Amino acid sequence: MASEAYENVRVGGLRKGKRSSDPERRTGIIFIIPPLFLFLITFTFFPAVYSFVISLFHYDPFFHKIYFVGLSNYVSVLTSSAFARAIVNVLIYTAVVVTVQTFLAFGYALLFNRVSTYSRVVRAIVFIPAVISPVSMSIIFIWVFSTEGPINYLLSLFGVHPINFFYSTTYAFPAIMAMNIFSTAPYFMIIYSAGLRSIPQDVMDAAMLDGIRNGLQRFRYIYFPMLRFSTVLVVILGLTGAMQLFDQVFVITDGGPARSTYVPLMFIYNRTFVYTGEIGLAAAASFILFIIIMALTISQRRIISERRW
Amino acid sequence: MNLRKTVSLAIAYILMSVLLVIYVIPFYWTFLKSFRNSIFANFPPDFNPPLQDERALLHPEPQDSLELRLIPTLVLQQRLRLCVCRCRECVHRCPCCYAFARLKFPGRDILFYAVLATLMIPFPVISIASYVFMLDIHWLSTYQGLIMPPQIASALNVFLMRQYFTTIPDDIENAAKIDGLRPPWQIFFRISAPIAKPAIAATAIYSFISSWNNFLWPLMEVHSIRLFTLPLVLNFFKGANGTQIYWNQMMTVNILAMIPTLIVFIVFERYFVEGIALQGRPVS
Incomplete structure (x- = not known):
């Protein structure tokens, strides 16, 4: 069109x-x-x-030490164990969060895809975490996952000893993942809702006549093909968003116990503002991060161009 | 068949209620805690409304009130100014989108693809260079430095708005031309812009929310407490990692920080959904 x-x-x-x-x-x-x-x-x-x-420079504007070093910044970033850890962490994070939130968002959209005041109100309330600042959400979730929080209360009903999620190398990152899924899934739910609304009723009726009755078949033959565009959008926005994870980690764990929640933007921020005078390294790291995001996005380009993005 | 329908409806309502409870609990506790006296979070979590002798806000300690006074006077008002600037910028962008959608001039498509290419550059990735750039032109800790650089999803906005303009039927504009509105800018301001009001509203709201919530850029750019934005104040209030958080005061500040976004959300809820519905619409 x-x-x-x-x-x-x-x-x-x-x-x-x-x-x-x-x-x-x-x-x-x-x-x-x-x-x-x-x-x-x-x-x-x-x-x-x-x-x-x-x-390409050793760039230290605070002490006016600026000289050309060529690609050695890239070499030191790529050989640094902290950066490798950060990249691995963020890739795991992206894989888990994008997958779960896409399915969850679709589930929410199906659940709220009915005309009633109750579902409209609940949908609006569920959407609130998506508009509130990540810093506010992080602070609330420090309580949720603290030893006094509701998660530990639920676990204590089953006789589990209280776990201090954000102080444990095993649980800190999954807790942050859970928190982000909690607040981004509603956002992507709206994209799926719009997609569901654009499926004409005729299609559903025709499918009914053709004998597509159970939910699994409906998913396979109607929702999956008709919502492909929404899915691509959700996945791409989710990917780029997940790769840029920073606020939550900075507020809650600051890179976390023993770097278990270290992410590339944390690395970039620390090189610039904590170990001052390594701005060249930070710039090299952000260029590498940019290339990774670009590669992940372009791998989706074929599908996008098919739909004339 | 009818029974199955009833059962599935009941399941849907039960699921919705469960979701509602899950999503309300953190906010409910936040709200209650902000009125309590004790700084500690007690276990098991206390979801009862605070008793008379637990209430705190009505008799604030002197230092509390000093800290709380910091929020509205210093931060809120300048934060609003900031957001207004961002929204205005977004509205300024509207003619640009119109031009991409409707007007023809040499190099239009190349320019449009250039704008789309910036969609591929996430802001955090260029934040270091922006910081150095601000350092070079002495814009650190200034309003202009805070406002100008972050292009929060603005290329996305250009794309969405252009998409919206292309869906307006040509006939409307042609009718306007026949009625004597000759110059394209007149057609834009009299005809197309009013039609595209939902799209403009949605993008303005999204830039409001995202600039209100932006954390990384103010964190880098602002070095004086005079220019702190709300997310920075929240983080500042929280204190160093691992120290005891004063939960009641923390949650009071948190609630205060949430109120403006919540008001915008409640008032413009319709546009939120419409705004994303624009994205979700298949282009072809």
């Missing part, structure tokens, strides 16, 4: 002739130049290039 509209505009323009397309061209340029140049070029493209340039 997008390309169709574009064709219409082009045909209309041809018919109108050259004279009337001139103000259009002028307005177009006037509309586009200010935001594009002011914001995108100055504050996105320039820092992106600058980031790469910095990564």
Whole structure:
């Protein structure tokens, strides 16, 4: 439809002739130049290039020690055990969180896909964690997973000794995963809800006539193909979001007991602001992180281009 | 068949209620704790409303009130200013999206793909370079430094809004042209922008929420307490990792920080859903 509209505009323009397309061209340029140049070029493209340039230097602006070191920053980042740990952690995190939250979001969407005041109210309440700041959520979840929290209370009913989740190398990261699934699944639920709403009733009726009655079949033959676009969107947004995990880890564990919750952005932040004077290293690390995110996103590109993203 | 329907409906309602309980418990406790006297979280968690002698907020200790006064006067008001700037910026962007969708001029598609390419650059990845950039031009700990750099999902907004503009039927604009609205900017301001109001509202709300909640950039950029934003204050209040959190005061600050987002959410709930529904719509 997008390309169709574009064709219409082009045909209309041809018919109108050259004279009337001139103000259009002028307005177009006037509309586009200010935001594009002011914001995108100055504050996105320039820092992106600058980031790469910095990564080639030993960059210490606080003591004015700046000299060219070539690729040695990349070598030291890639051989550093802290960064390797961070990458492994974030990949595990991404795999678990994206999978669980996609299924959960779909489940929520199915559950709330009915016309009733009750489901509307519950959906709004369930959506609240998605709009509240991650820092607020983290602070609440420090209590939820503390020794006095409700999780330990539930466990104590089964006779389990209280576990101090965020102080244990085994449980700290799963607890953070659980917390993020809790707050991001409702967000992605809305995307699935919109997708479900766009399935025409005719399709459901036709499927009913064709004998698709049980839930599993309906999932296989209706929801899975019709919601492919929503799924791609949920997975891509989830991937990029999960790779950028920072706030929660910073607030709750600060990299965690024995680096068990260390993530790349933690590494980048620490290199810049804790061990000051290693900005070159931090820039190199962020470039590597960028390449990983890019690779994960591009691997989805074929499906996206099929649907004319 | 009818029985099966009833049973599945009952199961759905039970599941919804369970979800409701799970999602309400943390907030309910947060709310209760903010009115209590004791700084400790007791075990098992106490979900009863505070008794008369447990209430704290009505008789605050002197140092508490000093800390609590810090929140509204210093932080809230400037935070609002910040968010208004971001929303305004987002609305400024609207003509740009319109131009990408409807007007034709040389290099339009190349520029559009350039904007889409910035979608691929997440802000945290360029935050270090932005920090050094701000350092170079002496914008650290300033309002402009806080406001300008983070492009919070703004390329996504451009894309979504362009998508919305392309779904407006051509006939409407052609009718406007016949009625005598010749210059494209007039058509945009009189016809297309009012039609696209839901999309504009949704993107404005999303930039409000995301700039309100942004943590990483203020954490890097702000070095003086005068410019602290709410998430930073929350983190500051929490204290160092591993120290005892004063749960009642902490939760009071937490509730205060949540109230503005909650008000925006309750008032514009319809647009939240519509805003994401724009994303969810299949493009072809």
